[in-house]
Amino acid sequence: MILQVKDLITRFYSVDGVVYALNGVNFALNAGETLAVVGESGSGKSVTMMSLLGLIPQPPGKIEGGQAFLFENDKPQDLLKLSERQVRRVRGGQIGFIFQDPISSLNPTMTIGKQIAESMIEHLSLSQSDARKRTVDLLKEVGIADADRRFDSYPHEFSGGMRQRVMIAIAVACQPRIVIADEPTTALDVTVQAQIIELIQRLQKQLGIAVIWITHDLAVVASMADRVLVMYGGTVVEDALVEDLFDNPQHPYTIGLLKAIPGATGLGEERLESIEGSPPDLLRELTSCPFAPRCQFVFDQCWAKLPPLISVTKHHRAACFYDVENEIPRKEVEHG
Amino acid sequence: MQRYLISRVIQSIFLLGGVLVVVFFMIRLTGDPASLMVSRNASEEMREAFREKMGFNRPLYVQFSDYLYGVLQGDFGNSLHFKQPAREIILERLPATFQLATIALLGAVIIAVPIGIIGGSNPGSFVDSLGRALGLLGQTIPNFWLALILILVFAVNLRWFPTFGRDSYLSVVLPAIALGLGSMGQLVRLTRSAVLEIRNDDYIRTAKSKGISQLKIGLRHIARNTSLVLISVIGVIYSYLLGGSIYIEIIFSWPGLGSLLEQAIKSRDFPLVMGITITFSFFVIFINLLTDIAYAFIDPRIRYGG
Known part of the structure; x- marks a missing residue:
């Protein structure tokens, strides 16, 4: 295990009131694995990752509780308690980021080479010329032809896919142990998406990086993830190995989500299923299961309190009081 | 390029x-x-x-x-009133106008840009409130009124500065303040909003995610993109200050082109009016050209755009 997040709570104090964005997020990340984080917009996927590294705008955002241990040689270090200077060494150094929109995520007035070299100079204390050399190598590595000349190009001279390659180069420039990819293919053409996924997977193997992959796309999840977190209403509702999640989903929300994939049953002709109701109102504090109002299996206990993640098997946990499979309430044994 | x-x-x-x-x-x-x-x-x-x-x-x-x-050939004909070549009269007056406009601009930029940057980087802070107050004052105080108040307080009562004319280096202070305050207000507001907006741009988040320090982000990423916004406006402001100094020059009896233009119009001195108008236009166009060139140097999208 290289990262463990416990009961992470983040709120935004907006003019409309308090937005309860994260309501106790729990998950762990193992070295070298690919962890997919799925969920609808507003479920807290990005906010979770931003909170870990102090990237949410504060104010209005505020991290109000929880711990996030980054393990280095089995020594835990709570990211949420680091000083600004210490957290900067983690950002880019230990944990790299790839953002969704490669067009707006690069500085339009700085050459792409400098934008990559910048973090090497910062974290690895390289000289300008060494950083340039390594950047050119890295550009070749991420599949940019004529890298030596392209070092001095500006972002507007690149296509969307090429810019995302540059973003990837920035993320892995200092050989981090974790890369957080926030919907890295959403803004790209379908034809380019597969190339970018392949590239990230290749670098992941080469460099032994653990990847946290935030996405809407369950097809991507199925093809590349080792493990999946399903998020809903600012909480993790299910945490499972990818095959368990698709074969044996435990949370009613996950079940609904999988039914809503076009062609999931193999028959293209039936109507697509959707989940009735609307996502939870984050302006109210969660005191019960966030999915209860939309859940067909709802019973008294669901309204009484927020369900914790309950172990189903060794590697499978769901935040639900009801065992859908056996149609009985689940025995509540909280899992550490 | x-x-x-x-x-x-x-x-x-x-x-x-x-x-x-x-x-x-x-x-x-x-x-x-x-x-x-x-x-x-x-x-x-x-x-x-x-x-x-x-x-x-x-x-x-x-x-x-x-x-x-x-x-x-630089010949605007003879002034009807002064009975000498318009060019000579214009050239004689030109330095005073440039001095006034340039000092007003520099003063405005030197005060406004740092306040705007600090305020925009720390919204809600003291400097931000100060900047917003200055911005509001600068843009709402009519400068002919300000000119009179400045004369009354600093020249007549305190006797720190001369009331009119261009006799010593102190002479330029009051007219430059009166002329530049509005532009300063405009620049504070513009710088502040540009910084506020750029701070929230995605590439700043990228820079943060690289672990770059706040100061380096400010210098490398925010400053350059803010200067793009400022340069184009500073060019416009400069030409406005050159041409817009007419009544400030009149109030302070500043021997520049603006007060000359007023005289020329009053005495129906058409060759001189035409000469001054063309001179002003020439400099406005020239400043615009310089602005565009500077912009192209900073913004690669224009430099390579063709």
Whole structure:
């Protein structure tokens, strides 16, 4: 295990009131694995990752509780308690980021080479010329032809896919142990998406990086993830190995989500299923299961309190009081 | 880049040509020059002699090409009032106007930009409130009123600065403040909003995610993109200050082009009015050209755009 997040709570104090964005997020990340984080917009996927590294705008955002241990040689270090200077060494150094929109995520007035070299100079204390050399190598590595000349190009001279390659180069420039990819293919053409996924997977193997992959796309999840977190209403509702999640989903929300994939049953002709109701109102504090109002299996206990993640098997946990499979309430044994 | 520059230079030349045409024919549209320039009591023979002497009895296009030929050689004709070449009078007055506008601009930039940057980087802070107050004051106080108050307080009561004229280096202080305050207000607000907006841009988040320090983000990423916004506006402000200094020059009896223009209009000194107008236009166009060139140097999207 290289990262463990416990009961992470983040709120935004907006003019409309308090937005309860994260309501106790729990998950762990193992070295070298690919962890997919799925969920609808507003479920807290990005906010979770931003909170870990102090990237949410504060104010209005505020991290109000929880711990996030980054393990280095089995020594835990709570990211949420680091000083600004210490957290900067983690950002880019230990944990790299790839953002969704490669067009707006690069500085339009700085050459792409400098934008990559910048973090090497910062974290690895390289000289300008060494950083340039390594950047050119890295550009070749991420599949940019004529890298030596392209070092001095500006972002507007690149296509969307090429810019995302540059973003990837920035993320892995200092050989981090974790890369957080926030919907890295959403803004790209379908034809380019597969190339970018392949590239990230290749670098992941080469460099032994653990990847946290935030996405809407369950097809991507199925093809590349080792493990999946399903998020809903600012909480993790299910945490499972990818095959368990698709074969044996435990949370009613996950079940609904999988039914809503076009062609999931193999028959293209039936109507697509959707989940009735609307996502939870984050302006109210969660005191019960966030999915209860939309859940067909709802019973008294669901309204009484927020369900914790309950172990189903060794590697499978769901935040639900009801065992859908056996149609009985689940025995509540909280899992550490 | 070269193509861009050349096309901008050619555009500027055409623009200046357009200004010449407009100025020349507008003046002619105001009526027969002889009836405007010669005394009302003069006889028709005297008017005719005047037309003959000045060449006003020739076809208009001949007069225009004549005038154009003169302007190209820097000759705006003779001032009717001063009885000497308009060019000499203009050149004599030009440095004063430039001095006033430049000092007003520099003062505005030096005060406004740091306040705007600090305020925009720390919204809600003391400096931010100060900047917003300055911005509001600068843009709402009429500068002719400010000029009078400045004279009353700092020249008449405190006797720190002279009340008018351009006799010592202290003379420029009050007119420069009166002239530049509005622009300073505008610049504070603009810088603040530009920084506020750029701070929240995605590439700043990327820079943060790289672990770059706040200061380096400010210098490398925010400053350059903010300067793009500022440069274009500073160019416009400078030309506004050059041309807009007329009543400030009048209030302070500042011996610049603005007060000369006022005199020239009052005395119906048309060659001089035309000369001053064309001089102003020339500098405004030239400053715009410089602005565009500076912009191209900073923004790679224009530099390589063709």
